[in-house]
Structure formats: structure tokens, C-alpha cells
Amino acid sequence: MTGRFGRLEEEKVFKDPVHRYIHVRDELIWELIGTREFQRLRRVRQLGTTYLTFHGAEHTRFNHSLGVYEIMRRIVENMEEREHWDSEERLVCLSAALLHDIGHGPFSHSFEKVFHTDHEEWTRKIILGDTEVHKVLLKMGQDFPKKVADVIAKTYPNKLVVSLISSQIDADRMDYLLRDAFYTGVSYGHFDMERLLRVMRPMEDSAVFKHSGMHAVEDYIMSRYQMYWQVYFHPVTRSAEVILSKILHRAKHLYEQNYQFKDKPKHFISLFSGSITLEDYLKLDESIILYYFQEWQDEADAILKDLCQRFMDRRLFKYVECDPSAQMKIWTELNQLFIKIGLDPTYYLVIDSSSDLPYDFYRPGEEEERLPIHLLKPTGELRELSRESDVVEAISGKKRTDHKLYFPKDILENDTTFAEEKKRILELLMAQEG
Amino acid sequence: MTGRFGRLEEEKVFKDPVHRYIHVRDELIWELIGTREFQRLRRVRQLGTTYLTFHGAEHTRFNHSLGVYEIMRRIVENMEEREHWDSEERLVCLSAALLHDIGHGPFSHSFEKVFHTDHEEWTRKIILGDTEVHKVLLKMGQDFPKKVADVIAKTYPNKLVVSLISSQIDADRMDYLLRDAFYTGVSYGHFDMERLLRVMRPMEDSAVFKHSGMHAVEDYIMSRYQMYWQVYFHPVTRSAEVILSKILHRAKHLYEQNYQFKDKPKHFISLFSGSITLEDYLKLDESIILYYFQEWQDEADAILKDLCQRFMDRRLFKYVECDPSAQMKIWTELNQLFIKIGLDPTYYLVIDSSSDLPYDFYRPGEEEERLPIHLLKPTGELRELSRESDVVEAISGKKRTDHKLYFPKDILENDTTFAEEKKRILELLMAQEG
């Protein structure tokens, strides 16, 4: 490398409960960790509202980003001993691993849906814009920041490098599965990472896995599948997300209606108006959001006030399973009944759908192509995983979606007013579950 | 019990990474967890600024409080099978365990020092005042809230119950050692809790431990000792605390000087003026504090601005060991040099002292008497732990204090101005360590 950074005089370590230690040997990495944009990730939880379901899941994206870096460091160390690896790419790779999530804001999932922002775009802006991160990267060379951004954007020419960060089995996914399992305390999510790294073989376009390691790959895929259904799509978390996005919707709506907030929500203005700058964006973290949610508990608007109280005090919506395609008639009746009892169904009767593709392979024309996992036979032949593994085949390409209908059961069960209507609503809702 | 609560129809569980599951079988406990005051603990980290040293330590007091409750539940279950235990106290005990930290505010350590608040007093107010917690407790009987508050205040007549929550080995300490070790990832802090619970025997005034379990008790004491020095008194965490308390000091000072903040720090006003109400207090959580710290990064006051930037971006002070008693002359020179180069030593040259008594026994006249740990011989005789264990004896009653001098090394190393003075300052500082 021709940059101004070299090796640290003495290796630095971070104590990490998942990987035991995170090892930093490069000045570049050390300085990137010290930037304010990277430190900001300490104020953004890794799993958004999941802590309302699994109280242990309070870890942040800072925590996870160090983990992804560490896994990449180990992959790179392994690969340097082998052929296909161009060691020049080492620091590009490590930086991309460390920074891949730097564009995430607070509660990204709901924010992106409501405000049409895109954390990948922000990642790019942070790496290429006027930031401390950018200044540090620049010391490695004029085109270094762009290389790092390209890896994360998957447009980097070296597809192997790209695949190590974004593919079916990449450093990102390996870390989050292990880490989220650790912090939630669930027993799923464990797999033998050390073995996966050992059987990983770099090829021109991506890493493949020795066929003898197939069961370790299967185990990884199954862990992912379990984590999706046990943790990521947990219906209680989705309830919190429903309320969260309805708060954002309502606040935006009120702003557009020239509603007078008690205090001007200055951090939100540019979000509401779609004119957010990098500087504005970097100020957003979970404390800011939670500050407003707490303030809004005292707003005059009944909906905003109620939703914020629900979120802060964790009085979430309950849910029933539903089949949105089949029940238009009931749906109409429910909406009318909600209006009748004074609950705006836009905010209080919400369908949420989840879907998951725990393993999938290339199907041309799909919006986001997912590269398949290949196994390498002793003969040199490559075989696509789902053709070799019954288990993976069973869950491949099956888009499993579940639909749930969320609503404030507490209000409906309080029958001092509209007793009749509420009883009918509850009947209709409970009948969904059949 | 004569209260209005009974057993839950179906046991509820929380997945917990430390105890695997938290089991809730009583309606009372379930309702207490659902109160807004208890939910607020989700927004207060268990270890304050420690996450700036150990990135895994992002867990909250909510997380810990459930753990203390769970340990107490197991103790009570064990004790119900034995003699000295009055099963009527069960729910008092469980409630006190759950609520023992409910009065904690954000970054308690520094807040209490600067604003002279006391989390134990707030705990009492929350339990006895006009809160959801109080309302729930009241359903158990008119005097139930007071009983719970008295247990936490250690004034409850049944000293055994008190000792289970506040003694050398209590449910609180057992949980935080295990939990803090888990989340920081350090390998200290583990001990065989199950064995401790098994050898615990209720006596009239406190629980004692079967003599055959002495090594398990020793191991616990040593874990505590290690956690103190490896985690709780870690010099980097103390650096963050130094900056945090200096921010609070500065803001208070500015307020008292009628400094005009860009936005009125409304959540702080009653703190500054010493007139904080329960309602004000319950609004305080870490998001609120961090919101202001972020805002104050743009204040006109250079000291407040700088300290807030340091805290948010984790640009902490460095430190040297020092002996505050021996070096008055150097101390005076350092202060003068700091003033000369434009750094107010009140904020930028700070001595911090830690001390620890990992195990201690009763010494009359001490402010806070710590009850000794007693071992129960097969003959029925009780022996005080430090008389039986060389290891414990070695660390008993020894107040080990270390003093560190914190300062902004980055400024001192930037020698474009006051190069001479800065060089001298660094010389003086480095000479301390000798």
C-alpha cells in the first residue's frame, strides 16, 4: 500500500463477548473507529425495536460493525495464505467491513419506509462526503474512499471482495447471526464459524466452500432460517415497528397539516420535507428520536400522544393472523366499526406482512439477485448448494409470508363505551385466527 | 396473601441470556413489569459510561432488574422448603428485588455527585408516590408499598429478607456480576451461583452458607474483586465519568451565571435549582441527556462545547497515576501552566480516586455497616468468612485506592501554540508515573 498508514506499533484489542477479542493491527482501522461518524453507531441499536421483545438485544451497530470487521480480518488472514487472493485489497476489504453499516440511522426499518431514505445511499455519502471517515480514508490514496464505497455498493470490480461482504454467507451475516443470538439469548443462531472459514476457498468471483464442509453450510442456513422466524420476524417486535412507523406517519402528517407542535421538532423538519442534508442525517440517533417521542407524549394531538405513550411504555398492539386477500368484506366492516368507536383505522388497524427467503439462488430478472452458494468437489467441480442438500432444497426459493393484523386490544376490551361495537370487533378479529 | 392478585393462568417467560429464562408466575410481578416507571429502566444503562470502554456493556437496568428478580425467585423457592422462611413474605421479597433499582436515573454516578440526588430516595418516592408502580402494589394491601420500600431501605423488620437484597452476597450483586461479565465479555465475574444457592441457609437475621460451600463463596468474593478492578474501576470508564460530570458541572455553572443557552435546557432546570419533582425525575433518561449533550456541541461556551464533543465522539482524557498527597508543588505548577495555555484546570486537570472493599465485615461506627458473611459448620457453629479463608482475609478491610490524573493529552500534544508550556506540562505529567 502506498498510503500514509502502516501497522500499529502494538496491536490494540477490544474485548468482545462474541469473538472474545477484536484485533486491530492497522493504523487506518484504528483511526476509522475513532471517527465521530463511527462512534455515532454506538447510539443506534443493531436490532431496532427488538429489545422490546428480547430484553437482552440492546446491542448497537457499533458493536456489530466491529464484529464484521473481525470476521473479515480472519477471512483475509486465511486467504492471504492462498492463491486467488490479491493482498493489495486487504485494507479495502477491512475498511468496507467496518463501514458497511455506517449509513444506518435510528430504527432504520421504519424510517426508510416512512421517509423513503436509504441507508446504503447514506453510507456512500458518509464515505465520500465531507466527514472524518472520508478524511481518514483519503490518507490511503485519492481513490481509496471510492474503492471502499464501491465494495459496499457491490460495484467494485473484484467480485470476490464484494462477495465477502454481501452474499449468502458473508462476514456481515455471520456476525449478526452469532451476535443477535448471543444478546437475545436464544439458542438458535449458533453455527461453527471457524469451520466455515476453514472450508472457504476464494475463487475468481466469490468464495466457495469445500464439499466436505457441506454440513457446516447447511447448519448455517438453518440457523439463519431459525433466527428469521424466532427473532427477526417476531410478531411482538413487528407490533413495536407498526407503532413506531405510525408515530412517524402521524408526525409527518401533522407537520404537513401545519399542526403546531409544542416545541418545533427541528431534527425532523428536513426529514418531513424530504430535504435532509448529510449534516442533519448524522445528528439523528436513537436518543434524538426517543427525546421527541417522550415530548410528544404531551402533545395535543390524541393519536400522536397515544402512540408515543404506547411506544415509550411498551403498551403494544395485539395481533391476529389474517389472510388479507380473502376477507374484503370483514375488512370493510372492521374499518367502519373502528371509525364508529373513534379509532382511526389508518393508525389502529394495521396489516403487517413478513417474508423471508432463507436461501435462494440466482433467478434472472429478480430485482435483487442473490448469488448462490457453491460447493467445491475434490475434483474441482462446483455444485450449487440446494442441489446437494435436501434440507436447503426444502427451504430454497420458498417465499414464506405471514400476515398479521395489529390493533389496540386494551381499548377494545375496555367496554365502558361502545360496548356493542367493541364486542363485534373482537368477534371479527378472533374469527380470523380460525 | 390477601391481595387482589393471584397466580397467572399460564407462566410467562422472558428469554434471558444470563439465566436462560426469567419465570413470572404472579400477576403482581407481571403488572409491575408493565408499569411505565419500570419500562423506563430500558432507557438507563446498567453500567453508565462503561460501554465506552467495553462496547458490549450496553445492557440496561431493566435487563438487570429482571435478573435480580429471577435470582430472588429461585432463593425464595429454595427457602420455602426450609424452616426459617415465612412464606407470607414471598411477594414482598420478589417485588423488592424487581424494584430495587427503580429510582436510578441516567448516569447515576455522576448525576448524584453533581446534583446531590440519591437514587435510593427516588426509589422510595416511586414506590410510595403517585405512580403506576404504587397503584399496582396497593392492590396487595394498604401497607404493601411501604413494606416493599422498607425492604429496599433496609429498615424492614425481617432482616433475613433485607439481607437477601442487600448484603455481601445478595441477589443484586449475584446478578450484576454475572450479567456485567456476560455483556462485557470478560472472563472474570463467573462463579457457581447454583451452588451458592444450594448451600445458602436462612437464619433469623440473614442467610448463611454451609461451611462445605466455602470455596464457592471464596470464588464469588474473588470474582467481585476482579470485576471491580477489571471493569468497574477501569481507568477509561473513569475518564468518561470525569468528562460527564464536568459537563454537568459546567452546564450548572453556566445556568447559575445566567448564560443564555441556544435552547432552554428545560429538563435540567429543576435539577440545577435543586427543586426537582417526581414527575421531572421520571422524565430523565439517557436519551434526554444525550439529546442535550448533542445540542450543547453547538453552544457558544467553549468548555461546554468541547466537553460535549469529547463525550459524544469518545475523545476522552488520558491519565497518569498520581499521588495527590505528595506533590503539592508540582500540582501548583501544573495548574498555573494550564491557566497559561488557556485550559481551565477545574475542567481539564482532574484527579479521580477509586476505592474498593471487596469484602468487609462489621466495624462499629462505620457509616455503612456491611454485614459479614458467616459459614455454618455441621455442628451449628457460625464462623465469619475471613477467619476461615486466607484468600478472603488477604483482601478484607483493605481499602485499596488508586488515584489518577486526567487531562486532554491531544491538546497538549498539539504544539502549534504554547509549545514550551505544553512540553513542560507533559514532562511533569509523565514524571508522575515513574
Next chain:
Amino acid sequence: MTGRFGRLEEEKVFKDPVHRYIHVRDELIWELIGTREFQRLRRVRQLGTTYLTFHGAEHTRFNHSLGVYEIMRRIVENMEEREHWDSEERLVCLSAALLHDIGHGPFSHSFEKVFHTDHEEWTRKIILGDTEVHKVLLKMGQDFPKKVADVIAKTYPNKLVVSLISSQIDADRMDYLLRDAFYTGVSYGHFDMERLLRVMRPMEDSAVFKHSGMHAVEDYIMSRYQMYWQVYFHPVTRSAEVILSKILHRAKHLYEQNYQFKDKPKHFISLFSGSITLEDYLKLDESIILYYFQEWQDEADAILKDLCQRFMDRRLFKYVECDPSAQMKIWTELNQLFIKIGLDPTYYLVIDSSSDLPYDFYRPGEEEERLPIHLLKPTGELRELSRESDVVEAISGKKRTDHKLYFPKDILENDTTFAEEKKRILELLMAQEG
């Protein structure tokens, strides 16, 4: 119970690395553990020759039997709180769990194949015959031993009790998966046992699982599947088993041919002649077998000597995949070549097949019917697992068999004699792998 045993005055515990503690509260269980027949299980490894592949797998059936007992104790404790459970069966259940493997001899797998013994039959004889175990059980009542034996033999009228010990998810399987994973060090084999026990519901004929626990059940099935392929059917272990059974075959053959052993193999005589008594059987343990194998290293018979040296020094056979149905011609040639170079193919060219049914449900007429796993919907409806789970469906009822051809590669590669023939043999063998 009307027996002569009651509760122990003080609970006894065994420290166990898998379940932390094994709790014994009943005199009956304590006495059973102390019998010589149960202590004998300390001299029989749980996984036979697997320690030659995974060096950690040195644990014994004693170790496992305590674990099965402990799981059963927890199941029973849970069930006692629920309806369908007859608490009278408690001790029958615990005894059966503890004793279910008591009939196992050393290296059962190969011994049973070669000598046509059956550990289940021996279990019955030990429980009902003139043994210490029998005497202890008898103190509970005249018919108590038979009850215990019937549970293990699956002929006991209470099918629920039977199913807790022998079904798709039983105490036996749960313990061995967790335990074998722990001792081998593989990361498969873990599942959330505590959750499985929590969602288990006793029905008349068997335990079912709450539908909400389906993913925990899936995870268990996948662990089993992984353990089968990663550990139980590991080709190196099978190589050790091949050699072991060939040693037994050879010794039997020599005995039948009136071969004169240097020392009379007195422990084997009744095995060879098929006239083994209970007293003879109880003397067999792994030390006895290994004693003979060591002795036989110095026998005159070249085959017995060589095989014993291979086993003791772990110079195992190598293997290639093969398709036994397709290659009769090659097979014939290989056999002839082996004979030509002086290696008896009966002992030196061995096909071994494994097969597994990780989950299967009832199919009438099958030799050993496996009861399906049922999920209990909130409505009370039961659903068979593989209809609900894609993953389980994918692996259900698929008899996956693999065939391997074992041979002494070391001899074939030593080409100082029969160089031509050996080269041809290796060509033929390597060609199998395709």
C-alpha cells in the same frame, strides 16, 4: 408409593458438565446408582469407538444415564403440575430413565452384530434377574421391577410414560444429543431443551408439543440430523468399527477352528459358543476387551495380530465411496487381486453402509414403528410435525444411505512386493469415487 424408600433427608447432587447438576432426592434412585451393575456402566463408553475420531468423546454410559435420569426428573416435575399425569408413576419413570441402558456391553454395535446379542434383552435380565439392581427395585414392591422393565421394553400400559423414554423426542435422545455434542466439541447438537420441556404437553398416549414451539422442535430435529452425519456416521468411526468387528469375527472363527490362543480367552468362550450367562455378561466391559486386544497383538495368527495392532495403535483402514449395486465386475477383480497379494478380502476389503431416518412417522408394517411428533394447536387440534414444517418434511422418511469401501491403504502403498497388483487395486479403488 407403598415401597420402603422415601425421600432422602438431604438432596444429593452430581456435578454434571451438561446439565450443571444432577439432583437426586429419592432413596431409590440413590441406591440404584450405587449398585454394581450401574457402576459397571463407568467402564463402557457411550459412543464406542468414536473417541478414535473425536478425542473428546471419552464419556461413558454412566455419564449419559445420569443425564437421561435428570431430564426425566425435570419432565416429571413439570408434568406433576398438569392434568394427564399420574404421580404414582413417578418412580417407575425415573428408574426406567436411569436404567434404560443398563444392558449395554462394551462396543455394543459390533458385539451385537457379531455375537447376535441384544442389549435390550440384557437390560431386561438385569432388571428382573438376580442382581443388586433387582434387589433394590424389589424394595418398592413385588411388581416394581417388572414395571420398570416393561417401560423400557415399550410394553407398559401407560403409553405416555413409554413415550417419554422412547420416542422421537425423548429424555434419552435429548441427553445424548447434548452430551455427545458437548464431549466431541462439535457445534451441532445444541437445541433449546428448556423450551422443549416448557412446550411439552402430556396427552393420553404420548407427549405432544404446543404449536408455538414448532421452531424449537424443528431445531431439535435438525440437530439430530447434523449429529448423525457429523458424528454418529463419521467414516473414520465406521473404519474403527469395521476393524473391531473383524477382530471379533476372526477370534470367533479361530476358536471354532480350534486354534490355540496363547492364553485361553476365557471371557469370550461363552460368547463364541452362544451360551453366555448373566454373570458372564456382567463381567464384560471395555477393559476386558482391550486387555484381550492387547494380548492378541502377540498372537501367531497374522490376521488377528494385524487387526488388533491396527485397533490399538489406531492405524485404521482408509475408504472410498462406492456403489455396491453397480460394480460387480470390479468387485470380483478386486477380491481376486486381494487374494493374490495375500490379503483375505473377508477382513481387508469391507463394505460398510450407514443409513438414517432423522425424522419419520408411522408407516404400518414397518419393523420398528416410530411414533410421529404431534403439535398441539391452540384450538386443541393435533397436527403431525412434517405437515407443518417444510424443513422436517424435506428430511422425513428419506432413507439416506451411504456406502463406503474400507481397505488397508498403507499395505497397498508399500510396493516392495506385488507392486503391479497393488497399483491396479489402487486404480480400481480410486476410480470408485468418480
Next chain:
Amino acid sequence: MTGRFGRLEEEKVFKDPVHRYIHVRDELIWELIGTREFQRLRRVRQLGTTYLTFHGAEHTRFNHSLGVYEIMRRIVENMEEREHWDSEERLVCLSAALLHDIGHGPFSHSFEKVFHTDHEEWTRKIILGDTEVHKVLLKMGQDFPKKVADVIAKTYPNKLVVSLISSQIDADRMDYLLRDAFYTGVSYGHFDMERLLRVMRPMEDSAVFKHSGMHAVEDYIMSRYQMYWQVYFHPVTRSAEVILSKILHRAKHLYEQNYQFKDKPKHFISLFSGSITLEDYLKLDESIILYYFQEWQDEADAILKDLCQRFMDRRLFKYVECDPSAQMKIWTELNQLFIKIGLDPTYYLVIDSSSDLPYDFYRPGEEEERLPIHLLKPTGELRELSRESDVVEAISGKKRTDHKLYFPKDILENDTTFAEEKKRILELLMAQEG
């Protein structure tokens, strides 16, 4: 290196539950593991009779030896990056680590006491004698075997290398503490090995530890202390050892008295007569011993028969604490009473003493000098650990010995004969405990 071995084409790994994987990259190490002398360690348990107390402790010296090798491999890898390390010594070091226990026989502790053998002497003979191990080592050079033997014998000139295998903190002790804790399931014995390795610094004569790692060293010392008292000196294990050594004593005595054994104990003859050869020694393993113990259960000699039955069926002696110096009178009476009731006190009334020095430093003139642990200050100064650490100081140099008196309580409690005398014996024994 000039030897005939190089790096393996592809790294080999062993799955290990303690270190996850054991990595083998050198042909030399691979071949050493394959020798029959090393494979023999699979038949010698690491903790002798401890499995009779902690059923999980069934692991062998094979298991442990691989672990010591792996730790050494990691130490060497770390050191190669630093100054004081001569990389030429690498394979000497790894081989010595792997082979350091190769001379251990079955139940060494008791065997060495009774037959005056010395496993260190046998280690030397195996490495230098006519063995497969020797032949493999020889391929590295004519003097290579001697170098390896010298390291183990602590006579090797490079004292740093010696200290890595035999000192207060060496690869051997680190592995056995972690491993024995893992297999017994006790929660002591854990320490942060990775941190110890990180703060280890090679000096000329030994490795020292950075002062900043003092607490990790303290934690290690405390783990050792706990393991000694919780596991290694467990009174039940000592009871098993008492019986074991009494069996060996009795058999030797009988042999010397020309007693006619049913079968000649051919493996023991040379042990009894003190003329054991290397070939004889290598045949000894636990199966051989247990074979004889089983056989001897049917001997005519009542003492040998009884002791062997006790050992096989784990009917151990009970114990009381005693003070051997103070009670000569009682001791005499007890002996006379034992003789009177027909129990030879030589075999049935046995004092066993344990002692431990968990940390000690150099005291000239002591038989076995233990090198102290030194801490390295940032200034380069070395400080002896116990001067820096109160905790270590507390346990340094204190020879803590406990004495226990073992006896067959079962016989004494059976009062159908000699009721009076037995009652008196029990009174005298129980009075010891005071």
C-alpha cells in the same frame, strides 16, 4: 530445520471441546501423534480416579497432550513475531509439549508411590529408547530426540523454552486447568488464556507478563487454587486413591509371600520385582489394571478381594478430619480395636495428607525450586508477582495440608458382630472432627 519433515500440504485439525480446534501444520507433529506410544495415552485417564467423584472427568492424557501442544503452538506463533525467540527451537518446543506426559502410566499417582517408578524417567526412556516416537524424532536430526527430552527434563540450555513447559504458568498447567474444569463441569478453573498469551513476553530465562495483565495472572493463580481444593484434593478421590494403592500394596505383598494367584498376574511381575523393562511398561494401561482388579475380586485373599470389589463397585472408604500429630493415644486404641474386629489397620485405617502450594517462588535449597512469576513494568523493571498482588501474597508459600483418616464405615455400621468394639471405633472416629 534440516530434518526430513516439512509442512503438511494441508493443515490437519482435531475438533477439541476446550480449544475448539487443534491445528497441526507440521509433518513431524502429525507423525508423532500417530505413534503407538502416543496412542497408548488414550488408555490412561488424565485425572486417574477422579471420575469416581466427578463422573465427567473421563478424559485421557491423549486429550490433554493435544491441548498442551495447541497452547504451545499459539505461544510460539505469538513469540515468533517478537525478539527474544529463536525460531529454530520451534519444533523442539512443540514436540516437547506434545510428549511431556508420554511416560505416564495408569493411575500414576498411586503406582509411583507403591512401585517407586517415575513417569519423568519413563518419558525420557520413551523418547530416547527403541520406540516409534524415537524413530520419528530421529528424522529431524541425530540430536533431536535428546533436545526434546532435555526440555522436558528441564536441563535444556534455553531456559525460556523450558519455562514454557514447566513453570508457574506453562502450557501444561494452562491446559489442564481449563480441561479439567470443562470435563468435571466445575465453574472454577476458567481464566482468560487468550489474555495471558497476549501479555506474555519472552525474556532470556523465562516468559514474564506485562504488569497491565496482573489481574489476569491473579485470576489464573486463583483458578489453580480453587481447582486444587475443589477437584484435585477432593476427599472422595483421595478415598479411591487410598483403596487403589492398598490394592497394589496387597498384591505386591501377596506376591512376595508366594501367594498363588488364580491366574499369574503376568503384567505385574516385573513391577513387583522392580525389574520392569520399557516393553513391559508400555503394555501397562488402565484396561490392563482394571482387568486384574476385576479378576482379583474372585481371589481367595479376603483383603485383596474386598478392596478390588470396593474399587470396581465404588464402595469407597468414608473419612474424618484428623490431626495425626496430636492423637497418638487414640490412634493406638483404634489400631487395637481394628485388629480385634478382624480388620487389618494397614489396609483399613489409613491417614492421607494433601498439601498444596498454589503459588510459590524461589527458596534456595528446596528440592524442587519453583520459578517465580515476574511482572514487567512499562519501565522495563521486573517485579515478583506476590509483591504486587495482595491476593497472591496471601496464598504464597503457605503449605496448606489437610489430613484425613479413611476407613470402611459400612463394615463398622454393620453391628451383627463385635457390636461393642464397632460402636467404640465410631465414637473415636467421630470425635476427631470436633
